[in-house]
Amino acid sequence: MNKLDLTGLRVITARDLEPAAAAKAEQVEVGASALITPAAKDYAYSKRLQFVRAGGNGAAQATTKSSILNRQSSISSPEALLNSAEAQPIKEEIIRNARKLWTRQYVDGNGGNLSYRIAENAVICTPTLCSKADVTVDDLCLVDMEGNQLAGKQKRTSEIFLHLEIYKAVPEAKGVVHAHPPHATAYAVIGRVPPGCIIPEHEVFVGNVAVTPYETPGTKAFAETVLPYVRTHNTILLGNHGVVCWADTVTHAEWYHEIVDTTCRILILTSSLGAPINRISGEKTKDLLAVKKRLGLPDARYELHECQLCEAPEFPQGITACPVGTGCGQPQQTSQPEVEALVRLVTDEVMKALGERS
Template sequence: MNNRSIIREQIRETGLKMLGSGLVVGTWGNISARVPGEDLIAITPSGMNYDVLQPEDIVLVALNGEVKEGERKPSIELPLHLAIYCARKDIQAVVHTHSAYATAMAAARKPIPGAVEDLVQIVGGDVRVCEYALPGTAQLGANAVKALEGRNAVLLPNHGMVGAGTNLDEALKICQVVEKSAKITILAQAVGGVVELSQEDTAAMRDFYLHKYGQR
């Protein structure tokens, strides 16, 4: 398979994992990834169930928003994904979910504090809430990019969350860790609230994740 086919299949598989993890229901949420060696991204189509999605349903789009390959209409959140890719050369994949606990924090417009070690390792600190804008707009993309500075996740107010990583596996893992951390934050309110990690400890753990974690 060529790179386009590989990325399309990986996005299809990620959609099934996202659905199976309970991070979305129905057709909501969306997934994209850069196509290696090309100025293209592959993105899920609008309004299609993940459990029936086929690789050919994944749309290939240039960074200027022009559809290059595919018969389907791309996700309404295409401007959000494109804004992140254009602003962050380090990002290779974006996963947008509507998971319950992260969305609860987003609806309350409260950041998820950097109080859990795996969160600060993979995200880089707390998960900020960006300024509100209507879904599907370029303004939402611009607002998300601003809140993503130095981070790999952002809460979209009254909407959901976005995880952005070096590949699809990492982007999905970010969403899972953010959802778990949002749940912990909400549960911790019953026992007095969370205690955030220091900036020094957060920086040390982020550096460990980036340079020493895993099989290198």
């Protein structure tokens, strides 16, 4: 039987299993204490791979995902699936993260939406026109992969197509969260992305961020704007709109909102200090990407050379640490006469205002 040996790895990710699929292997041997990520389990299931623990009795641990098969077979009874024992913790996780988004002021009014792919052709999602402060487990909906509502008392979110396009394009995606965190959305409004090689946590869990052109929310055209980027980016800025993140869980997708918004907030604060931004070196960034790769997270920079990691423009649109129209590290010089003229203008305006008050 064709088998891939991964006993040297402590963490097994979906990317680690790709050689097994390419070689049409049937089994993957892993260490007795190796951690297998959820994405790796999903990938193994999709490729009909079996895990064998080294040092055990040699019996293969089939990645059949019987629970998912059972859920798929019950798709003809969507109400039963939505209200099943296995769906309950997923729904509770969605509600917890909805509350976090509202508490952090990442959503307002009825904004934002969350979802989880519970089966191959079934997604649990939040309803439309409902504040994330008020949404309850009983409000959640079940839809198929075309957006048709299968179960639920409330109407599904109008932006479900955005979630579904991500699930179709990224088999590893299990949870999708869309919100409007203000600092990251500020970047989306100007159509630019935060520079890389700044904050280590951002590099590992988010990394390169993409930004899409604006499209009317809720339309399929809007949903399709993420397709050029979603395979290599788990975090995407939606032009003039907000942010969408995907992950192996809803909780992790919410984490990425926190990370990208914190990064953008720090950069906005840093811009007021009047000093250049210190970048993490390409060598150190390579170390961070190695950690990220072991975690099975996507990044468009994996194939870049060390010297390119922090120098290459961000994809698809770049942002510089200096004003648009100037060269990085080469700030525009202001002549002394220009400075004096500016001071004189400000002084005149201040004196004029004081004179009007008196």
